[in-house]
Amino acid sequence: MPELKDIVLKKDEPLSYYTFTKTGGPADLLAFPETLAQVTQLLQYAKTNQLPVTIIGNASNLIVKDGGIRGLTIILTAMKTITTDGERVTAQAGARLIDTTEVAYQAGLTGLEFAAGIPGSIGGAVFMNAGAYGGEVAPVIERVDVITPDGTLKTYQQAELQFSYRHSLVQDTGDVVVAATFKLKPGDKPEIRSEMDELNALRAAKQPLEYPSCGSVFKRPVGHFVGPLIQKAGLQGHIIGGAQISEKHAGFIVNINHATATDYMDMIHLVQKTVLEKFDVQLEPEVRIIGEEPK
Numbered sequence: 001m002p003e004l005k006d007i008v009l010k011k012d013e014p015l016s017y018y019t020f021t022k023t024g025g026p027a028d029l030l031a032f033p034e035t036l037a038q039v040t041q042l043l044q045y046a047k048t049n050q051l052p053v054t055i056i057g058n059a060s061n062l063i064v065k066d067g068g069i070r071g072l073t074i075i076l077t078a079m080k081t082i083t084t085d086g087e088r089v090t091a092q093a094g095a096r097l098i099d100t101t102e103v104a105y106q107a108g109l110t111g112l113e114f115a116a117g118i119p120g121s122i123g124g125a126v127f128m129n130a131g132a133y134g135g136e137v138a139p140v141i142e143r144v145d146v147i148t149p150d151g152t153l154k155t156y157q158q159a160e161l162q163f164s165y166r167h168s169l170v171q172d173t174g175d176v177v178v179a180a181t182f183k184l185k186p187g188d189k190p191e192i193r194s195e196m197d198e199l200n201a202l203r204a205a206k207q208p209l210e211y212p213s214c215g216s217v218f219k220r221p222v223g224h225f226v227g228p229l230i231q232k233a234g235l236q237g238h239i240i241g242g243a244q245i246s247e248k249h250a251g252f253i254v255n256i257n258h259a260t261a262t263d264y265m266d267m268i269h270l271v272q273k274t275v276l277e278k279f280d281v282q283l284e285p286e287v288r289i290i291g292e293e294p295k
Contacts, residue, residue, distance in 0.1 A: 004041060004042070004045050005038075005041055006038075007031055007032075007033060007038050007041065007042065008031070009029045009030065009031050009072075010027070010029070010030040010031070011028070011029060011030075012026045012027070012028065013026055013027050013030040014026050014068075015027055015030075015056075015059075015064045015068065015069065015073070015291075016064075018056070018059050018075060019059040019062055019063075019064055019214075020058075020059055020060045020061075020062070020119065020212060020213060020214055020215070021062075021063060021212050021213060021214045021255050021259070021261070021264060022212040022255050022259075023063070023064070023066070023255065023259055023260055023261040023263075023264060024063070024064030024065070024066070024068070024261050024291065025064060025065060025066045025067050025068025025069070025261070025291060025292070025294065026068040026069075027054075027068060027069045027073035028051075028068070028069065028070050028071055028072070028073075029051070029071070029072045029073065030072075030073045030074075030075065031072065031073070031074050031075070032074075032075050032076075032077065032078045033074060033076065033078065033079065034078045034079060035079070036147070036153070036178055039074070039076075039079075039147055039176060039178060040147060040151050042072065042074055043147065043149075043151055043176070044151060045072070046071065046072045047151075051071040051072045052070060052071035052072070053071060053072050053073075053074065054069050054071065054072070054073045054074070054290060055073075055074050055076065055123070055176050055177075056073060056074065056075045056076070057075075057076055057077070057093065057094060057120060057121030057122075057123040057124035057127075058077060058094075058096060058119060058120050058121040058124060059075070060118075060119040060120045060121075060124070060214070060215055061120055061124065061128070061130075061214055061215045061216070061286065061287050061288060062124075062214060062287065062288050062289075062290070063214055063261055063264050063265070063287055063288070063289045063290070063291075064261060064290055064291040065261050065262070065265065065289070065290070065291035065292055065293055065294070066260050066261045066262050066291075066293070066294040067291055067292030067293045067294045067295060068291055068292060069290065069291045069292070070292065074176075075094075076092075076093045076094035076121065076123055076178075077094040077121065078094060079092040079093055079094040079095075079178070080092055080094045080095040080096070080099070081095065082095050082099060082100055082103045084103060084104075084107045084109075087109060087183060087184050087185060087186065088142065088181055088182065088183055088184070089103055089104050089107065089109065089112075089181070089182045089184060090179060090180070090181040090182075091103075091122045091179065091180060091182075092122065092178065092179050093121060093122050093123030093126075093176075093177045093178050093179060093180075094121055094122070094123065095121065095122045096119065096120070096121060096122075097112075097115045097118045097119070097120055097121070097122065097125050097130065098115075098116065098117065098118065098119060100112065100115070100122060100182070101113065101115050101116045101196065102116075104182070104184055104192075105189065105192050105193060105196060108186055108187060108188075108189050108192070109184035109185065109186065109187060109192075110184060110185050110186070110187025110188075110191075110192050111139075111140045111182065111183075111184040111185055111187075112140060112182060112184065113135070113192060113195040113196050113199065114131065114132055114133045114134065114135025114136075114199065115130070115131075115132065115135065115137065116195075116196035116199050116200055117132070117199060117200045117203040118130055118132055119215070120215075122177070122179070122180050123176075123177040123178075123180075125137045125180075126141065126144050126161075126168055126170065126177045126180050127168060127170055127171060127177060127288075128166050128167070128168065128171070128286075128288065129163045129164065129165070129166055129167060129168050130166075131166075132199075132203075133199055133202070136163075137180075137182075138158070138161070138163035138168075140182045140183060140184060141158050141161070141163075141180055141181070141182055141183075142157070142158055142181045142182065142183040143155050143156060143157050143158065143180070143181050144156045144161060144170075144177055144179070144180045144181075145177070145178050145179040145180070146170060146173075146175035146176055146177050146178060147175065147176045147178055148173070148174075148175050149173075149174045149175070153178075154175070156169065165219070166219055166286055206248070206249055207248065207249050207252065208246040208247075208248040208249055208252050208254050211246070211254035211255060211256060212254065212255040213246070213252050213253060213254045213255065214253070214264070214287045215252070215286075215287070216251050216252065216286055216287075217251060217252065217253050217268065217271075217285060217286060217287050218251065218271070218283040218284065218285060218286055218287075219283070219284045219285070219286045221281050221282070221283060221284075224279075224281055225251075226250070226251040226283065227249055227250040227251040228250075229275050229279060229281060229283070230245060230250035230251065230271060230275065231250045232278070232279070233271070233274045233275050233278050233279070234274075235250070235270070235271060235274060236250040238267070238270070239256070240263050240266045240267045240270065241257075241259055241260060241262070241263030241266070242255060242256060242257035242258045242259030242260070242263055243255060243256070243259040243260075243263035243264050243266075243267050244256045245267065245271070253267050253268070261291070262293075262294065265289070268285060271283060
């Protein structure tokens with residue numbers, strides 16, 4: 001098994017160990033860098049050996065197909081330092097949004113409350129402009145540090161990141177997000193805590209947190225809400241293999257009995273087909289889908 005300056009590469013590692021759905025095939029090579037230097041080393045290693053590179057954060061809003069991922073997969077969860085400086089909070093890409101909102105609260109800073117229960121990583125949040133309950137990360141991001149495909153460290157200012165609904169520039173560039181700085185405002189700590197607690201209670205009441213899932217599966221189509229569309233299509237509670245459209249919230253697909261990623265994909269396709277036929281609405285996945293079909 002190849003090694004590289006204190007970075008152990010795991011070979012043929014099942015990604016189901018790491019995804020929130022508990023599904024997904026093996027990564028040919030899997031690494032958990034702890035520093036910027038190690039990320040750069042890994043990218044150089046991949047370039048030298050002509051390996052494709054896949055970057056994963058907390059694997060919360062992600063489906064890895066059952067055929068797994070070829071080349072080198074890098075999971076950034078070991079890079080999770082969060083610091084504050086005045087009204088700014090800077091978090092490494094592998095830090096959880098949940099932990100970042102807690103640090104902001106402790107510093108008496110407001111602006112991230114909407115993200116208090118989002119389980120994704122900072123890198124993933126930047127990548128897809130994560131949001132919930134009427135908020136999203138774009139307005140509170142000041143700058144984002146990335147490593148470009150050629151190994152250069154680069155900083156984007158907020159205006160350069162081309163944020164839109166569930167989209168950012170880094171989806172198109174191949175840059176690896178390594179840190180983000182949020183510009184927040186001083187707030188009242190009890191009020192901040194109260195809003196975070198309220199949103200977390202709402203999430204617990206409405207979302208099927210008791211089962212493995214990839215979170216919200218589909219983007220919200222203009223003029224509609226996903227959950228009610230799926231309910232009206234008669235699909236809530238429907239089961240394929242070990243995957244079920246949640247009986248608690250139809251916008252979620254949950255793993256109730258050793259589901260495979262193929263079960264998830266089959267369910268996604270069924271929902272898309274049925275909703276299109278019944279309501280002429282095309283549902284697009286919000287969840288990031290990567291990897292290869294099983295052979």
